[in-house]
Amino acid sequence: MRLLIRLFLTCLSIFSFLNLQAQDSTEVQKESFFNRKGMIAIGFYKINASEESYVNKAYDLGEGYEVSALGYIAPHVVLGARISVFRGSVTDPTFVGNYYVTQFNLTGAQVGYHFFEEKRIQIILQGGLGWVNYRHAKAKAKDFKDSGFSYYLNPQLSFSIFKWLALYGTLDLRYDKLKVQTAAEIQDAFDQVTYLNTSFGVRFKL
Numbered sequence: 001m002r003l004l005i006r007l008f009l010t011c012l013s014i015f016s017f018l019n020l021q022a023q024d025s026t027e028v029q030k031e032s033f034f035n036r037k038g039m040i041a042i043g044f045y046k047i048n049a050s051e052e053s054y055v056n057k058a059y060d061l062g063e064g065y066e067v068s069a070l071g072y073i074a075p076h077v078v079l080g081a082r083i084s085v086f087r088g089s090v091t092d093p094t095f096v097g098n099y100y101v102t103q104f105n106l107t108g109a110q111v112g113y114h115f116f117e118e119k120r121i122q123i124i125l126q127g128g129l130g131w132v133n134y135r136h137a138k139a140k141a142k143d144f145k146d147s148g149f150s151y152y153l154n155p156q157l158s159f160s161i162f163k164w165l166a167l168y169g170t171l172d173l174r175y176d177k178l179k180v181q182t183a184a185e186i187q188d189a190f191d192q193v194t195y196l197n198t199s200f201g202v203r204f205k206l
Contacts, residue, residue, distance in 0.1 A: 037071055037072065037206045038069065038070050038071035038072055038078060038080065038205075038206045039069075039070055039078070039203050039204060039205050039206060040067075040068070040069050040070075040203070040204045040206065041066075041067070041068045041069075041070075041156075041168060041201060041202070041203040041204075042065070042066075042067050042201050042202055042203075043065065043066055043168065043170075043199045043200050043201020043202065044063055044064070044065060044066075044199055044200055044201055045063065045064035045065055045066045045084050045085075045086055045172075045197060045199045046063055046197060046198045046199065047061045047062075047063070047064065047086050047088075047104075047195065047197050048195060048196050048197055048198070049061065049193055049194070049195050050193065050194040050195070050196075053192075053193040053194065054095060054096055054190050054193075055088065055104075055193050057092065057095060058090060058091060058092040058093075058095040058096040059088035059089065059090060059091060059096075059102065060088060060089045060091050061086065061087075061088040062086060062087050062088065062089070063086065064084060064085050064086025064087065064104070065084070065085060065086075066082065066083065066084035066085075066199055066201075067082070067083050067084075068080060068081065068082040068083070068110060069081055070110065070112060071206075076113055076114045076115075077111070077112070077113060077114070078111065078112040078113075078114065078124070079109075079110070079111050079112075080109075080110055081107070081108070081109060081110065082106070082107075082108050082109075082110045082128060082130065083105075083106065083107050083108075084105075084106045085103065085104070085105050085106075086103075086104050087101060087102065087103050087104070088101065088102050088104065089101050090102070097136075098138060099136040099137055099138045100137060100138070101136075101137045102134050102135065102136045102137070103134075103135045103137075104132070104134050104135075105132065105133050105134075105135065106130050106131070106132045106150050106174075107130055107131055108128050108129055108130020108131065108150060108152070109128050109129060109130065110126055110127070110128035110154075111126070111127065111128060112124045112125060112126040112127075112156075113125045113126075120159050120160040120161075121157070121158070121159055121160075122157075122158045122160070122166070123155065123156070123157055123158075124155065124156045124158075125155050126153070126154045126155060126156055126170075127151075127152060127153040127154065128151075128152055128154075129149065129150070129151055129152075130149070130150040130152070131147070131148075131149060131150070132147065132148055132149065132150045132176050132178070133145045133146070133147040134146045134147070134178070146178045146179065146180050147178065147179060148176060148177045148178035148179050148180075148191075149176070149177050150174060150175065150176045150177075151174070151175045151177075152172060152173065152174040152175070153172075153173045154170050154171065154172040154173070154174075155170070155171060156168050156169070156170045157169050157170075158203055163205070164204060164205045164206075165202065165203070165204060165205070166202070166203045166205070167200070167201075167202060167203075168200065168201060168202070168203045169198070169199070169200045170198065170199045170200070171196070171197075171198055172195065172196070172197040172198065172199060173194075173195070173196055174194070174195040174196075174197060175192070175193075175194050175195075176192065176193045176194075176195070177191065177192050178190070178191050178192065178193070179191070
């Protein structure tokens with residue numbers, strides 16, 4: 001909740017500044033993304049893990065954040081990188097082990113296709129491949145981590161406020177495949193996690 005409040009206040013400050021500085025705030029002329037170099041997006045990351053996974057069963061998941069930077073390599077086509085981070089507090093240590101909190105980190109490559117643009121509204125189809133690590137913290141012992149690969153499809157809908165600034169929302173279908181050794185009968189619950197996450201924030205067009 002504190003993270004939500006901080007981002008809301010940050011966005012509010014940005015919009016207040018823009019209202020004072022922008023000369024064309026009442027009208028955004030249609031401008032092709034393809035005439036720009038790229039975009040940087042910063043936003044909240046809301047987590048929704050699949051019901052059968054240990055992430056869903058054993059954690060109280062908090063909101064996280066994500067950052068992406070994409071550049072145009074051809075008309076309609078963008079390529080770049082993505083980072084997402086969120087944390088979860090362990091609610092059932094008998095299920096996952098003797099640790100109390102985990103930070104879930106993703107760093108990956110992302111490609112996108114600019115599918116639709118009409119006045120203020122844009123749609124970009126995105127997807128990619130990344131590296132994940134789940135860093136577990138213990139109270140009186142050395143931290144340890146599980147790592148693996150992540151595959152994701154995350155189309156983005158945005159609404160332009162100015163030529164260089166937009167609000168966006170993303171639906172993120174994500175599959176993490178981890179290198180975890182455990183009993184065969186529960187292997188599927190620990191070595192793979194499927195998410196259907198959402199994110200929203202601001203995007204700066206370069």
